[in-house]
Amino acid sequence: MRTTDVTVIGAGPAGLAAATECARAGADVLLIDASRQVGGQLVRQTHKFFGSSAHMAGSRGIDIARRLGKEAKESGVQIWIDSAVHNLTPTGEIHVVQDRLACAEKPDAVKTRQVSARRIILATGAREKSIAFPGWTLPGVMGAGAAQTMINLHRVLPGRRVLMVGSGNVGLIVTYQLLQAGAEVAAVVEAACDIGGYQVHAAKVRRAGVPILTSQAIHSARGRREVVGATAVELDGQGNARPNTRRSFSVDTVCIAVGLRPEIRLARMAGCRLIFCPPLGGWTPIHTEHMCVAPRVYAAGDICGVEEASTAMEEGRLAGMAASASLGLVTDERLRRRTGQIQSRLQQLRGATFSRRRRRSKQRLIRQGTEEWATADWRIYCSRRPKEPAIPVQAGKNSAQLPAPAEEDKSLRDDTIICRCEEVTAGEIRTAISRGARTVSAVKRRTRAGMGLCQGRTCEMLVARLLSQATRQPADVFAVDHRRPPVVPVTFGALAGDSHDSS
Amino acid sequence: MRRINQHPILQGLTEDESVTIYVDGIPMKAIAGEPIASALFAAGIRTFRFTPRRKEPRGFYCGIGQCTDCMMQVDGVANVRTCVTPVTDGMQIRTQNPAGGEQPCAPPM
Structure with a gap:
């Protein structure tokens, strides 16, 4: 050792x-x-x-x-x-x-x-945080950070025409870098009523001709084998979709930049x-x-x-x-x-x-x-098993500040995938909650959400938000990262000491 | 998709050592050391596997080995994360389809 x-x-x-x-x-x-x-x-x-x-x-x-x-x-x-x-x-x-x-x-x-x-x-x-929407599992939907890695590190364009979801600094900077790399960006949509990132980045994006659409959320991505288009929808002040405001974009890529x-x-x-x-x-x-x-x-x-x-x-x-x-x-x-x-x-x-x-x-x-x-x-x-953290924030205080913008959640279709690994839908999770599941782990035990190879990295916060909505409690009551090893995928061979380094 | 040769800030791509990989049996050029995912994107392939339950296509999502969406069968081993696994010469990469059939990758766009 x-x-x-x-x-x-x-x-x-x-x-x-x-x-x-x-x-x-x-x-x-x-x-x-x-x-x-x-x-x-x-x-x-x-x-x-x-x-x-x-x-x-x-x-x-x-x-x-x-x-x-x-x-x-x-x-x-x-x-x-x-x-x-x-x-x-x-x-x-x-x-x-x-x-x-x-x-x-x-x-x-x-x-x-x-x-x-x-x-x-x-x-x-x-x-990166995630948001779920119909079609978010299609090839062509990816994290903005993933797209940035692809262009700046591996030097390959992830798509030809992109819709950027989120106008924080990551969204704005990656938009600009996609343009520099030779891609088109159809628009940046932002669920909040203001741009999230620095004005200097926003100005650069706008000067390059990319519209930043505030109070708009991604509604869905469509395609059979890959993304061929995406739809955004206008939000009212409460975060609900306004009727008849859907707007369609012809894009082959959707980048998600809803925060870290x-x-x-x-x-x-x-x-x-x-x-x-x-x-x-x-x-x-x-x-x-x-x-x-x-x-x-x-x-x-x-x-x-x-x-x-x-x-x-x-x-x-x-x-x-x-x-x-x-x-x-x-x-x-x-x-x-x-x-x-x-x-x-x-x-x-x-x-x-x-x-x-x-x-x-x-x-x-x-x-x-x-x-x-x-x-x-x-x-x-x-202690091997630390207590669940006593939640020091006053319950209810953060309910208005859920981990991701409250986009379309209330109307999130039951057939939308939440857990990408185990292919568990919002409907299945809602059913589990209606049958008594009250924690992220309880939902996991009933539905397998979070039990796949990624171990809930992508979906645990999404599950917490569904729980939060269904039980009308703040999301932070539910969202706790678990902590059992291994925290990264390891083969049994490696763990069993196949090629263990005993030096 | 394509490789980014011209870039206002980054230097032009150098003539890196290229290797040959086989994607569902079809030989393709890739740059030594790059991850499998970027080699496939450069060749216009973005569908990497089909899911076991709903048979839906999946590809590159997080790009840093966290989400495990980009898994493919590599040199006979299933569930290899292609976004963090570098290509090697002669590597055999297959669209992962646990249903047993061998569906080919999507045709280049």
């Missing part, structure tokens, strides 16, 4: 910054990432970033990724790519499966490894306490101002609330600094000074680019984390 001072999980901007910080302080650092290169989502960001020069503003994401990766390597961080963490044990062991990409040709290439870490920094980022949510699976396994914060993307671990989320565990970046690459880097530095200090590698004096500097830069960033709601949510998260830390009621890391 490999023993480390600090193991950082996730090599995006937060993870790279955290690992570099620890290595510079003299720690033995291992950085683990599931993809084939470091940089996280930066590797597909071809646009220039905003902010100050301290955050490499004016640079493109792809260049920032390269620089951060170089810094980490130069400071002595050991990096494992193609390495997915599938388990965190209560004793702080990290179970990794390496080269899970291997096929039958080279089964010996699959290797499981174990790492023991004195400190763990979780920098697992965020993942923190990737908290490993955080749950580590016993972190979660809070439901819609402005930050949903369930998020509460943390101290030093990014501590549980004893010996730190977190940084989008996992602690969806923000930007610049804030992720700063949070990574904070976490790295604090983890190093807790190992005695950094003096208290230096920790205080450096934390102060980083906090003031963070404040500047959040002041400049953040809505008040997001900034306040972040403050609340930290306040709660600090309080709970002080009361020392934070022993959950030692």
Whole structure:
């Protein structure tokens, strides 16, 4: 087993910054990432970033990724790519499966490894949210992030003519990047009455001739083998479809950009306490101002609330600094000074680019984390089955802010697929609820929704919303990520130690 | 669909090492190291499998190995996530159809 001072999980901007910080302080650092290169989502960001020069503003994401990766390597961080963490044990062991990409040709290439870490920094980022509508399982409907990966990383157009669903920054930026890559974008539809992203991105999209249609939701995608068209519908102030307002688009691709949510699976396994914060993307671990989320565990970046690459880097530095200090590698004096500097830069960033709601949510998260830390009621890391999180938000308060825009849900047709893997429809889930299912797991046991290969990654929030509607309770009461290993697909062969690395 | 050769920011595609893959038996060129999914998209193929229950077509959805929608049969192994599995020379890729029949991929658009 490999023993480390600090193991950082996730090599995006937060993870790279955290690992570099620890290595510079003299720690033995291992950085683990599931993809084939470091940089996280930066590797597909071809646009220039905003902010100050301290955050490499004016640079493109792809260049920032390269620089951060170089810094980490130069400071002595050991990096494992193609390495997915599938388990965190209560004793702080990290179970990794390496080269899970291997096929039958080279089964010996699959290797499981174990790492023991004195400190763990979780920098697992965020993942795209989904919305269900008739036809959303057709080839040609994909996440906006997936389309961005296809064009900027793999250099292949995902479609010729696209309808973009969602006008947040991801939707607007990917729209522009699709145009740059040579695709047409028929329109951007936005369920809210305002554009979600920055005006500067919206202006660019509009100048390129793409209409941004607010108060419009995707109604359906159609096609037999693939998408050949899509329909949008106008919404009234309550989020209900206005009659006779359907509008048809001749497109071969529909991109979904309805927001990101923190990737908290490993955080749950580590016993972190979660809070439901819609402005930050949903369930998020509460943390101290030093990014501590549980004893010996730190977190940084989008996992602690969806923000930007610049804030992720700063949070990574904070976490790295604090983890190093807790190992005695950094003096208290230096920790205080450096934390102060980083906090003031963070404040500047959040002041400049953040809505008040997001900034306040972040403050609340930290306040709660600090309080709970002080009361020392934070022993959950030692228990195999942490209690369901006591939901700290007042029930009912967030009911108006469901995890995704309330598009068409009420009229979601019974034959619409909710669980893509197990092909469970909205109707089947509604039946299960009417027969007494009151939690996401109860629905799962009755219908198999969430039991497929993706383990509910895509559908759990959708199931939670159906539950929420049927029972008239806020969605956050139902939406809790489960936390049993393995959190990524692993073959039995690899788990059984076929090619187990015992070094 | 097609490869993006001209791009205002990214450099033009270099003449990368190309490999041959077989999709439902038909040989195709792909770029060494790219995921199966992008090689198929470049060849105009977007339907990767049919579902067991409703026999509906599926393809590329999340692009990062999370949703498992893009699974195909690769070198005889079922349920391979094509969005995160790189192509290798001579790779045999098949439309996944657990019903047992071997339906061909959709014709290029």
